Amino acid sequence: MFKIEKKLFFNLKILKLLLITPILFSIPLFTTIKEAKAALEFQWDQDSGYRRLKWFQKENERKFRNTIYFFLRPSDRKDELLKINLAIPKNFKTKLKKENISLCKVKIGGFETKTKCIENIPADIEIKEDNSALDIYPYRSIPSNKDSYAIVLKIFNPRKTGLYQFHSYGQYIGTSVSSYLGSWTIVID
Numbered sequence: 001m002f003k004i005e006k007k008l009f010f011n012l013k014i015l016k017l018l019l020i021t022p023i024l025f026s027i028p029l030f031t032t033i034k035e036a037k038a039a040l041e042f043q044w045d046q047d048s049g050y051r052r053l054k055w056f057q058k059e060n061e062r063k064f065r066n067t068i069y070f071f072l073r074p075s076d077r078k079d080e081l082l083k084i085n086l087a088i089p090k091n092f093k094t095k096l097k098k099e100n101i102s103l104c105k106v107k108i109g110g111f112e113t114k115t116k117c118i119e120n121i122p123a124d125i126e127i128k129e130d131n132s133a134l135d136i137y138p139y140r141s142i143p144s145n146k147d148s149y150a151i152v153l154k155i156f157n158p159r160k161t162g163l164y165q166f167h168s169y170g171q172y173i174g175t176s177v178s179s180y181l182g183s184w185t186i187v188i189d
Contacts, residue, residue: 051076051182053168054108056115060189062157069115070151070166070184071108072142077181080141083171085178086134086151092166093158096134098125103136106150117152141173161188 053076059066070086084103088096103125104117123138134151142149151168158164165185169178 049180051180053182053184055184055186056109057186059157060187062159062161062188064157066153066155066157068153068155068186069106070153070168071106072149072151072168072181073108074144074146074148077142077144077170079144079172079174081138081170082141082173083178084136084138084142084151084181085169086136087167087169088132088134089164089166090132091158091160091162092131092164093160094131094155096127096131096153096155098127100154101125101127101134101136102152103138103142104150104152106148106152108148117150121149157188163187 054071054073056069056071057066058068072081072084102117103121103123105119105121107113107116107118109115121138121140121142123136126135126137128134136151163185164187165183167183168181170181171178
């Protein structure tokens with residue numbers, strides 16, 4: 001009888017050790033985990049006509065003040081652009097003001113440098129009344145050189161979290177209709 005009690009006691013000690021040890025080792029891991037920002041992007045329309053464009057935003061939390069850079073790199077432009085149209089998603093509910101929208105020549109940041117505007121490009125900006133699109137008419141055409149350009153929005157993020165897909169269209173020199181440039185998908189957490 002004494003052997004049975006001793007064996008049972010020994011088994012309970014092993015069981016406690018097996019149950020408590022993983023918990024003790026996982027507690028320090030919970031305190032050191034930081035938010036991981038993955039470079040993963042989901043697209044709804046994956047057909048061959050879709051072009052993914054680069055973008056950068058300073059803040060992705062909902063209702064926070066944000067600066068979003070929609071890049072137009074040299075590979076995104078075939079020729080000189082006379083007009084840029086930015087289609088805004090219907091569920092991207094925020095107030096757009098002309099004074100908070102700009103077009104600039106941009107230096108795209110990386111690991112060691114920040115993204116910043118080098119030179120502002122003077123342009124006329126028209127916002128549709130329902131905030132569904134922007135039309136940007138630069139005073140001089142955007143050249144098809146090796147410089148990168150950006151549409152910069154300084155806004156408050158919408159209340160709803162989610163993925164928001166912006167589409168851009170541009171009118172090239174010598175054409176009367178706009179053609180598809182590409183799309184940006186931003187994330188609001």
